[in-house]
Amino acid sequence: MIIQAKGCPFHRQPAPTAPKQGEQAPQPPVDSTDPAGLSDKLNNPKAALIPCPWWRTVINNDMVKVDSNGNVSMKDLRHALKATGVTFGLREGAMLGIKRVAAQLAGAPTGGISGFMHAMCIDKINVLDLPKSSLMHTGDSGTLRKGFNQENLDRLLSFSSDGRRVTANDLADANKKQVEADPGESGRKFGIAEYSILLNVFGKKDEDGQKYLTKEDLSRVFKNNQFPENWEKPKVGFFALGKSILGMFERQKQTD
Numbered sequence: 235m236i237i238q239a240k241g242c243p244f245h246r247q248p249a250p251t252a253p254k255q256g257e258q259a260p261q262p263p264v265d266s267t268d269p270a271g272l273s274d275k276l277n278n279p280k281a282a283l284i285p286c287p288w289w290r291t292v293i294n295n296d297m298v299k300v301d302s303n304g305n306v307s308m309k310d311l312r313h314a315l316k317a318t319g320v321t322f323g324l325r326e327g328a329m330l331g332i333k334r335v336a337a338q339l340a341g342a343p344t345g346g347i348s349g350f351m352h353a354m355c356i357d358k359i360n361v362l363d364l365p366k367s368s369l370m371h372t373g374d375s376g377t378l379r380k381g382f383n384q385e386n387l388d389r390l391l392s393f394s395s396d397g398r399r400v401t402a403n404d405l406a407d408a409n410k411k412q413v414e415a416d417p418g419e420s421g422r423k424f425g426i427a428e429y430s431i432l433l434n435v436f437g438k439k440d441e442d443g444q445k446y447l448t449k450e451d452l453s454r455v456f457k458n459n460q461f462p463e464n465w466e467k468p469k470v471g472f473f474a475l476g477k478s479i480l481g482m483f484e485r486q487k488q489t490d
């Protein structure tokens with residue numbers, strides 16, 4: 235008897251059938267720590283651990299090219315910052331700091347004049363190594379540490395004071411609680427800077443000029459790595475960013 239290559243003839247599996255009309259084909263399960271499927275997109279499980287919502291969103295929207303090792307060129311990064319509204323002065327200022335971080339991640343010395351010159355010449359940053367970077371700090375929201383975490387996103391959303399929108403004051407309150415739970419001055423400074431840039435880049439302005447993200451907007455960015463619905467490119471420079479940073483520090487002082 236010829237045993238068919240497809241298996242034992244007495245235990246043959248029913249042939250898979252095409253879904254009937256109107257029936258959904260089974261979908262692959264979504265990894266709850268990587269709901270946007272970045273690891274599949276970059277073909278690397280470390281992609282699920284990228285800790286920054288902006289990076290995740292620009293990668294998911296193909297605004298930067300990530301090579302097979304996780305590198306993004308400084309040219310692409312500069313374009314993505316521009317495309318998300320970060321204006322010239324702030325962008326170039328940020329690029330100087332980012333190059334230094336990229337050099338540290340690449341294991342290059344960054345001290346002294348020669349370290350500075352080396353950092354200035356660096357032309358790529360490894361986004362998969364960001365969790366090892368000096369930018370990591372205490373008191374983050376915990377939403378994207380070790381992959382996406384719904385519970386921590388819900389906790390961040392719970393700071394919405396009107397139950398609908400998340401404003402600068404709400405984010406300042408969230409940062410304050412996060413830093414109380416996980417103390418460290420860098421958590422306050424970096425955390426407030428990150429929440430301010432988040433609000434300025436992804437937020438909208440209400441009729442009184444107050445910036446906010448709806449709770450859905452915040453979830454879309456952190457969880458789905460998508461831009462908020464009806465997002466329009468803002469203009470984010472030192473002035474706008476500085477104003478919200480000062481406002482958040484002021485809010486924290488008032489609530490001491």
Ligand code: HEM
Binds near residue numbers: 332372
């Ligand atoms: C306009 C651009 C950007 C925005 C709006 C933004 C926003 C944010 C926000 C809101 C967080 C806090 C996440 C949390 O607490 O859960 C964060 C974290 C982070 N971002 Fe960005 N980011 C931007 C650009 C960048 C760039 C260019 C880099 C590095 C090259 C970067 C690296 C990081 C890292 C490493 C963290 C993790 C910090 C931690 O968990 O301790 N971000 N970012």
